Amino acid sequence: MNYGHPQLAPRLAADYVLGTMPVRTRRRFEREVAGNATLAAAVAGWSERLGPLDAVTPDQVPPAHVWRRIEQRIDRVAPARATARMRSVGFFRRGFAMAAVAACAAIAIYVAANPGTVRNEVAMIAEKTGLDGWIASTRHAAPDIGLSTMRLGVPERERPRWLRAALLLTDDARPIAEDLAPKR
């Protein structure tokens, strides 16, 4: 469609503002309007002229639960902003990957520094929601010590080889590795 045609622009804009444009055509038209000043001006003109039909429509106060639902949804649909980066899956994956290396280093350093004392140390880091996170643990006492990692809430194929601990616990749940974990 030739959106640049001088007679077509106001007609399409009127169709758009009136609401009679089919959904698919409308979405295509909206994309075109975003980069076409002539079409955008035509849409603005029709919207402002027919706007009084809405202005005289009586106000109706919506119930409070509508806003509560909107709030819940926008918490999940954040617009582009700094916090959006922190909420992204990629951010957590990169964070966990970096954490993994340090976690194993923390356990390995602790094991090396305390030969014969290690039983089943467990290191865990979890997302605030508790839906995702990682666990690393020693399998046996020294001298035959091995490390294993397990990711919470994700398929096995996505488990990384290494993990970092925010907290390292002994059998009696005493945190022992806080000072071994690298500082951020």
Place this chain on the structure above:
Amino acid sequence: MRRTATGDQSAFGELYDATSAKLFGVALRICGRREIAEEVLQEAFVAIWGRAKDYDPVRGSVMTWLVTIVRHCAIDQLRHQQSRPEGHSAPEELLSSFVATSRADTGAEMRALQRCLDELDPQPRKAVLLAYLYGLTRDEIAVRLKVPVGTVKSSLWRSLERLQRCLGL
């Protein structure tokens, strides 16, 4: 709106407080049922939150932009459900009641629009109002007015051309 576009949730709350009654009125006018209008308002505000950065003040007022989003959400919802609310008033009656209760600040614009609408023949005027006020498709207007869809399409075009000249667009 500018603050909302930066992700300021409290500004978005203020925007909702300032505009939701008007927008809910528009949604209710089109949908005819409160529960559907509530859903439409919710969808519209989630869309507004996501698209706030697209708003350009050069291209119209904030309220015009918001109303456009709400109207299209309402129209989409009705088309998706393939159902129409029962008991819509005749659009001219609805319009008369709106005008009778309109505030002074909207009166002049409304009178100008009504003068131009009055210049249209009764049936094309009704088609324009059914489309705008209730979000009816051309097919639905044809059923309502008991005329072929092609007649609705051509009469809408002619009416919009006449309105365009009359409104100075």
